[in-house]
Amino acid sequence: MTNKLFTSLEEGRKFCEGQFGKGVSFDLVMQDVYIQELPALLIYVSGLVDNANLTNMLVHLQHNHHDDIEEEEAYFYAHFNFQSISPSLSTEKFLLGVLSGQVGIITKSGYSYTTEFRNYPGRNPEEPDNERVIRGSRDGFAENIIINASLIRRRIRSPQLRFELQQISTLGRTDVAICYMNEVVNQEHLEWVKKRFEQIHHDGLTMADKSLEEWIFKQKFNPVPFVRYSERPDIVAAHLLEGHIAIVVDTSPSVMLMPVTLFHLLSHAEEYRQAPLIGTVMKGLRYIAAFLSLFLLPFWYLMATHPEIMPHHISFIGVSEKSHVPLYLQLLLADIGIEFLRIAAIHTPSPLSTAMGLIAGIMIGDIAINVGLFTGEAILYTAITALLTFAIPHYELSISMKVFRQLLLAATAIFAANGFFIASFGILLYLYSLRPMQIPYLWPLIPFFPKAFARVMLRFPMADDALRPYIVGAKKRKRS
Numbered sequence: 001m002t003n004k005l006f007t008s009l010e011e012g013r014k015f016c017e018g019q020f021g022k023g024v025s026f027d028l029v030m031q032d033v034y035i036q037e038l039p040a041l042l043i044y045v046s047g048l049v050d051n052a053n054l055t056n057m058l059v060h061l062q063h064n065h066h067d068d069i070e071e072e073e074a075y076f077y078a079h080f081n082f083q084s085i086s087p088s089l090s091t092e093k094f095l096l097g098v099l100s101g102q103v104g105i106i107t108k109s110g111y112s113y114t115t116e117f118r119n120y121p122g123r124n125p126e127e128p129d130n131e132r133v134i135r136g137s138r139d140g141f142a143e144n145i146i147i148n149a150s151l152i153r154r155r156i157r158s159p160q161l162r163f164e165l166q167q168i169s170t171l172g173r174t175d176v177a178i179c180y181m182n183e184v185v186n187q188e189h190l191e192w193v194k195k196r197f198e199q200i201h202h203d204g205l206t207m208a209d210k211s212l213e214e215w216i217f218k219q220k221f222n223p224v225p226f227v228r229y230s231e232r233p234d235i236v237a238a239h240l241l242e243g244h245i246a247i248v249v250d251t252s253p254s255v256m257l258m259p260v261t262l263f264h265l266l267s268h269a270e271e272y273r274q275a276p277l278i279g280t281v282m283k284g285l286r287y288i289a290a291f292l293s294l295f296l297l298p299f300w301y302l303m304a305t306h307p308e309i310m311p312h313h314i315s316f317i318g319v320s321e322k323s324h325v326p327l328y329l330q331l332l333l334a335d336i337g338i339e340f341l342r343i344a345a346i347h348t349p350s351p352l353s354t355a356m357g358l359i360a361g362i363m364i365g366d367i368a369i370n371v372g373l374f375t376g377e378a379i380l381y382t383a384i385t386a387l388l389t390f391a392i393p394h395y396e397l398s399i400s401m402k403v404f405r406q407l408l409l410a411a412t413a414i415f416a417a418n419g420f421f422i423a424s425f426g427i428l429l430y431l432y433s434l435r436p437m438q439i440p441y442l443w444p445l446i447p448f449f450p451k452a453f454a455r456v457m458l459r460f461p462m463a464d465d466a467l468r469p470y471i472v473g474a475k476k477r478k479r480s
Contacts, residue, residue, distance in 0.1 A: 003087030005094065006110030009041055013106070016043050019095060035061050036079045038072065041106045048101030050119035072109050080105075084116035096173055120144045125151060128231035128253070130395060136273045140231045145175050145250035151233035152179060152248075156240060160184070163248070166197060168212065172204030175250035176212065179236075184243045186473035189259065189437060193245060208252035217436055223403045225396035226436040228257040228264050235269055243474030259437040259471060263444075263456045265394040266290055271459050279459030287457070289391035293401050295424070297385045298408040301331060302420050304377070309417065323375050328413040330374050334382040335406065439471045 006012040013030065020028050031042045044054075061079065077085075088094035088104070094112050098104040101118035125147060128140040141148045149163050160182045167173040176197070180190060196216045205211040209229065213219065217226045227247075230236055231254045236246050239257045247256040257264075266286055271279040303310045304318045305327060319327065385405070392398040404427050411423035434441035444452035452470060460466060468474040 003089055003112050004110050005088065005091055005112045006106065008110050009039065009106055009108050012110055012112065013041055015091065016041075016104075016106075033058055033061070035076060035107075038075055038079070039108050043098050043104040043106070044117070045098065045101065048120060049103060049117040053119075054103065054117050072107060073111055076107055076111065076113070080113075080115075085113050086115075088112040088114055096167065099173065100175065118146065120146065122147070131230065131232050131235070131269060131393070133270045133273050136269060137232075137234055139233060141233065141253045141255060143251050143253050145177060145248055148233075148248050148253075148255065149177060149179070152236055152240070152246070155233055155237040156181075161240070168197060168200055169202050169204045172206070174205045174208070177248040179240065179246040179248055179255075181240050181243070184241070184468070184474045184476060185245060186243065186475070189245060189473065192437060193247075193258070205249070209247065209249040209254055209256050212247065212249055213256060222434070223400045224262075224431070224434065224441070225265065225394065225400070226258070226260075226434075228260045228394065229254040229396070230257060231255070232269060238272075241479070243468050243472035259439040261439065261443045261471065262397075262431065262441055265397045266392065268393040272462075276459050276461045280457075283457065283459055286391060286393070289388040290397075290401065293385055293388035293392065293398075294405050294408065294427075296388065297331060297335075297381055297405060298412045298420055300381050301327065301409060302412050302417060305413075306416060317377075319375050319377050321375055323373065323378075325373055327375070327378060328409070330378040331382060331409060332406070334374065334378060335385075335402070338382065338386045339402075443471050 006015065016030060027046050029042070029044050029046050033040055033042050088097065091112075094104055094114065097114035101120060102114040103117045105113045105115065107113075120143075122143045125139040125142050127138040131140070139151060141151065153161060158181070162178075162180055162182050164178040166176050166178070168176045178190070178193060178197075193216065200212075200215045202215070205215075213225075213227050219226060228239075230239075236255050236257065240246055244257050244259065247258070249256075267283075268286065271282050274282065300317065303314075307318055310318065323330065325333075389398050389401060392401060408420065408423045408427065411419035413419070415422070431441055432446050440447060443449070444456060449470065455466065466479060467477045468479060470477075
């Protein structure tokens with residue numbers, strides 16, 4: 001194959017005008033230039049290139065006349081031998097390079113090249129809001145895939161760290177990088193991910209990593225997340241060293257990590273920024289919060305509506321005042337009301353969100369109790385449950401917990417104690433049945449691996465010789 005895609009510069013110009021339109025897109029630049037004595041056509045998207053660097057380069061290359069050049073390709077490389085130049089072997093790759101932020105060059109005889117001048121717009125790395133730590137790095141991923149790869153590379157300075165770049169979708173052609181440690185990663189998992197990429201036939205991934213997750217795992221209506229999202233480079237680097245695979249999607253500030261289990265979604269970087277004992281306590285509190293966020297409200301409802309099964313010494317937790325609204329409906333409306341508050345806070349400008357939350361949370365709740373629509377106990381336990389839900393570090397998992405809690409509450413309201421226990425067993429059975437990437441979702445609890453479970457529940461000192469998790473199937477399990 002050759003990079004002589006056109007018979008002449010004019011044919012290349014007509015081809016590009018046919019693809020992009022002549023004078024239609026204001027940000028598409030087609031400029032005639034000289035590379036010393038060789039006439040050429042430059043094609044690029046002005047918003048995706050470093051214009052200052054490109055201008056400085058062209059100043060040193062311009063020449064106002066040209067002679068016949070026999071060895072055009074050799075002449076071109078002799079005078080343009082920088083900026084990561086590469087020949088384009090097909091018109092598709094040439095167009096994709098231009099649309100990806102590279103500068104396309106077509107010479108007098110129709111030779112085609114792309115050069116690296118990419119400078120994507122976007123914000124600088126900053127600490128993500130949903131993964132803050134008291135002590136630790138303050139950088140986080142941005143919407144630029146090049147910056148995100150650099151943040152990971154900065155923490156793992158090894159030639160074994162690989163970024164395999166692919167373009168996914170037929171029209172959007174989104175840049176997606178599969179990141180892994182070559183000497184550690186499980187080849188079967190890696191091939192499984194690549195095969196899933198080949199099966200994606202869609203026009204675009206407008207929702208970036210979330211769209212990609214649904215295509216990879218064929219998620220359908222499963223409420224639980226099958227990957228862990230992280231906006232912190234240190235978390236991603238730690239998972240890569242364990243043998244996980246990271247998926248970096250351009251335009252997304254979060255990176256997908258796989259394979260993961262339920263316990264991966266309940267971990268947080270703060271546990272490893274504190275002493276082992278403090279980290280263990282934080283882990284324990286977070287697991288308790290996740291457990292209570294699911295079972296506390298339905299269990300309290302069961303006790304309050306069936307006082308005959310409530311032990312006498314905790315009879316005070318029941319409802320002390322009657323209300324015109326059934327208790328189940330109170331809990332349902334209060335939980336939905338908290339969701340409305342959350343949605344309103346997202347859509348409200350930051351300077352007004354605090355005032356909105358105070359007005360809605362305090363005034364509406366207090367008035368609802370005073371007029372007899374809600375009991376104080378219903379508001380109290382709903383608020384405690386909401387607080388426990390906020391303690392779950394993974395946002396997608398916290399939403400899943402709310403869905404399970406409402407199903408459990410409905411079963412308890414309909415079938416009393418039988419409904420509570422049968423629904424609890426059904427949720428456990430559902431989680432047990434999930435095997436994304438053939439990995440048990442509840443590992444190492446089910447199936448039970450004692451040593452791995454101890455590692456999950458306790459924050460061991462870093463100096464301990466911990467093995468890489470069994471589920472990742474790493475080539476080398478020892479890390480020291």
